Amino acid sequence: MNVWKRNAVVAAVVLFVCGAVYLNWSYQRESAEEAGKTLGEAELVSVQSADPLLQASPAPSEAAQSPSPSPAAQNTSGYFDTARLNRQQARDSALAILQDTVADQNATETLRAETGEAIQTLADYTVSEAQIENLVTAKGYADCVAFISDDSVSVVVSSTETGLTDADVAKITEIVTDETGLEASQIKIIEAQP
Numbered sequence: 739m740n741v742w743k744r745n746a747v748v749a750a751v752v753l754f755v756c757g758a759v760y761l762n763w764s765y766q767r768e769s770a771e772e773a774g775k776t777l778g779e780a781e782l783v784s785v786q787s788a789d790p791l792l793q794a795s796p797a798p799s800e801a802a803q804s805p806s807p808s809p810a811a812q813n814t815s816g817y818f819d820t821a822r823l824n825r826q827q828a829r830d831s832a833l834a835i836l837q838d839t840v841a842d843q844n845a846t847e848t849l850r851a852e853t854g855e856a857i858q859t860l861a862d863y864t865v866s867e868a869q870i871e872n873l874v875t876a877k878g879y880a881d882c883v884a885f886i887s888d889d890s891v892s893v894v895v896s897s898t899e900t901g902l903t904d905a906d907v908a909k910i911t912e913i914v915t916d917e918t919g920l921e922a923s924q925i926k927i928i929e930a931q932p
Contacts, residue, residue: 745840745850817930821883821894825867829860836860866917873913879906884914891918892926902929 839845839853863886870884870893880896891914895902907927914925 745837745854818881818883818894818896825883825885829864833857833860870914870917873917874910877909877913879910882910886918889920890924890926891920892928894928894930896930902927 836853836857840850840857845853867884867886870891871882874882874884874893874895879898882893882895884894885892893910893914895906895910898906910927911922911925914920915922
């Protein structure tokens with residue numbers, strides 16, 4: 739009975755963390771939209787593309803001229819939203835399996851302890867990914883999504899007008915290394931192409 743209570747508390751904490759990350763992400767997105775898409779001192783730029791799924795959001799000056807976002811801007815945002823949703827669904831599925839393992843009456847204490855550590859690791863990854871995404875967008879990039887695994891991090895960043903420069907890659911790498919403690923060689927930065 740005592741183990742069940744502990745597992746229930748761990749599961750509740752993980753769900754609260756996931757909920758907090760989602761609410762933080764939603765709040766940050768709404769704040770950016772209300773601020774006219776200006777994040778810090780940086781201005782987001784528009785990229786023209788033949789592929790409407792990969793076009794960037796309009797710059798603040800363009801957003802002021804048109805009352806609603808263009809379909810292309812909505813599609814770019816759609817990629818990042820879909821990537822986040824897919825990541826969350828995969829995490830939720832993995833979390834459900836881990837919680838089932840912890841709840842299994844036939845599981846050994848060692849297995850339960852390892853499973854508890856895995857649940858904590860998933861929660862840590864979720865928080866770190868949200869932090870990386872918020873910090874990268876605060877540096878002036880239109881949007882990004884981060885994927886953390888045991889030994890690497892992939893960050894997909896929306897394309898800028900001139901493409902990602904070495905300085906851009908260095909900024910993003912610094913954010914990721916500070917947040918995760920991984921080395922630069924373990925970080926992959928991918929530009930969402932126009």
